Amino acid sequence: MAEVVKRGYRSDVRAAQAQETRRRIVRAASDLFVAAGYGATAVDAIAAGAGVSRKTVFNAVGGKAEILALALDWAIAGDDEPIPLADRPDVAALLRLDDPGQLLDAWVTVVVDIDSRVADLYAALEAAAGVDSMARALFTRLQSQRREGAQVIVDAVVARKGLRRRLQRADAVDLACLFSEPLMYRRLAGDRGWSDERFEHWLRSTLRQQLLRT
Numbered sequence: 001m002a003e004v005v006k007r008g009y010r011s012d013v014r015a016a017q018a019q020e021t022r023r024r025i026v027r028a029a030s031d032l033f034v035a036a037g038y039g040a041t042a043v044d045a046i047a048a049g050a051g052v053s054r055k056t057v058f059n060a061v062g063g064k065a066e067i068l069a070l071a072l073d074w075a076i077a078g079d080d081e082p083i084p085l086a087d088r089p090d091v092a093a094l095l096r097l098d099d100p101g102q103l104l105d106a107w108v109t110v111v112v113d114i115d116s117r118v119a120d121l122y123a124a125l126e127a128a129a130g131v132d133s134m135a136r137a138l139f140t141r142l143q144s145q146r147r148e149g150a151q152v153i154v155d156a157v158v159a160r161k162g163l164r165r166r167l168q169r170a171d172a173v174d175l176a177c178l179f180s181e182p183l184m185y186r187r188l189a190g191d192r193g194w195s196d197e198r199f200e201h202w203l204r205s206t207l208r209q210q211l212l213r214t
Contacts, residue, residue, distance in 0.1 A: 019080065021060050024050040026074060029067045034120045038068060038128035038135055065134035068125060072142065075118040085149070095152070100162025101212060105204050107153050108180075112200045115185035122182040150176035157211060164213050175210050179203060 028049030032041040043064060047054045061067050074080050077088070085091060094106035125142070128135035154172045157163050163172060178184075180203075188194045188202075 018060065021050075021052060021056065022070070023080065025052065025057055025061050026067060026071045029064070030071045030075070030121055033068060033071070033124040038064065038124050039131060065132075065138065068121075068128075068135065069138050072118065072121055072125065072138070075121055076114055078113070078117060086152075095156055098160065100157045100160040101208060103156055103160070103162075104153070104207055104211065108200055108204045108207060111180045112185065112196055112203065115180075115182045116189070116196055119182040119186040119190060123186055126183070146180070147173065147177050150180065154211070162212055164211055167211065172211055176207065179206055179210070 025046060029041065029046045032045055032049060036045075041064065043057055044054055046064075046067065047057045050057070052060070057067070061070055077083070077085060090106075090110055094103055094110065097103040097106060122142075125135055125139050129139035130136075150173050154163070154169060154176055157172075158169060163169070184203075185199060189196060189199045194202075
């Protein structure tokens with residue numbers, strides 16, 4: 001029994017060490033992708049930034065495309081736990097709200113929280129998508145996921161009879177996607193110096209005006 005416990009402990013330690021190595025690789029790569037761009041970032045530079053070998057980078061995470069995908073997944077989630085965004089407590093809680101305005105406001109809070117973490121990295125991905133096929137595939141996947149998320153919110157508003165009169169569902173999804181775009185946050189909070197609070201207030205007001213029945 002004692003030997004089984006020891007083996008389990010050693011296994012847990014190795015798993016924790018491997019995860020910490022992945023974190024260091026992802027952090028180093030994220031900084032480089034934002035500062036230098038995806039195309040200009042070499043795996044050797046990522047390895048040096050993480051304090052590991054080139055071989056370890058590939059064994060622990062993969063090539064640049066896999067690293068970027070993992071970095072974005074973790075940035076969107078806010079941690080490296082394998083829990084889908086839809087199953088996160090804040091997302092699950094907002095979908096239980098009965099009032100469409102409160103639901104939309106709660107979604108904006110989630111969006112701003114995500115955008116504050118992901119905006120710069122998302123911009124690096126979008127730039128890379130124009131020249132790299134793997135980055136383009138990742139960008140397409142994430143854009144599709146963003147639209148699916150917006151559809152869930154719009155459908156929840158529709159179910160609560162809160163959608164603005166004569167606004168088509170597809171148009172509402174288009175608007176929700178447009179205003180929740182990470183680039184929007186980057187332009188106003190990053191380039192123009194808006195605080196997160198100011199941006200969130202503006203986004204709540206804008207989406208209420210554009211989507212909700214008065």
